[in-house]
Amino acid sequence: MMDWAGFAFAMGAFLGSHFLPRIGGIREKLIVRLGRRIYFAGYGILSLVLLAWVIHAAGQAPYVKLWPQESWMRWLVNLAMPFVFLLTTCGIGVKNPHTLGGKSTAEFDPKHPGIAAVSRHPLLLALLIWALVHLLANGDLAHALLFGSFAAFPMLAMWGFDLKAKRLSETQENELLTKTSWFSLAPVFQKVWWKQNFRTLSLRVALGLFFWVGALHLHATIIGAWPFP
Secondary structure, three states, X not given: OHHHHHHHHHHHHXXXXXXXXXXXXXXXXXXXXHOHHHHHHHHHHHHHHHHHHHHHHHHHOOOXXXXXXXXXXXXXXXXXXXXXXXXXXXXXXXXXXXXXXXXXXXXXXXXXXXXXXXXXXXXXXXXXXXXXXXXHHOOEHHHHHHHHHHHHHHHHHHHHHHHHHHXXXXXXXXXXXXXXXXXXXXXXHOHHHHHHHHHHHHHHHHHHHHHHHHHHHHHHHHOOOOOOO
């Protein structure tokens, strides 16, 4: 029972860290006092620490089997994770003020959409894919609660960001919603898109693959689970 209590406490701390700063303008006050860069750097570090804690707590919770683990499930995770890292590194600072990690001062240019042509919510999509494949590969109750919660958050967030943009009813927001989608591979097969974005995305792609290889090798050490079947 204590293990379940520890898991619940860790989940509460992680979820609370994402919702509490929005109450009473706490986040805005901290940004003014600390500066935007320092605030988000500290918030990012805190989120990673809490994420590691809640994943560890899920592993310590009593094992309640919901479905059997098959080898192909872990292979699916390994196939999906490079794409998750690429979405993450390419999506930071996306030219969309209405998404997680987007430039708040950016103006969407339909002629040069960048990574937004693939997804207008790349960071949230990366989180959703990460959560879904790990949900499938972990067939116990604690991890189902963990990754199920992580999958629900980006879906609600993407819907909320789009709804907010739609309510603004401005030309740029309308172009953003009509000329992009949650996910589309069509731009990847267009030469024009590559000519426009190759120089910008090449370094980010290299960084994404570097971090993926590092995470793959450190997965067993940090998370405590061997990533291969």
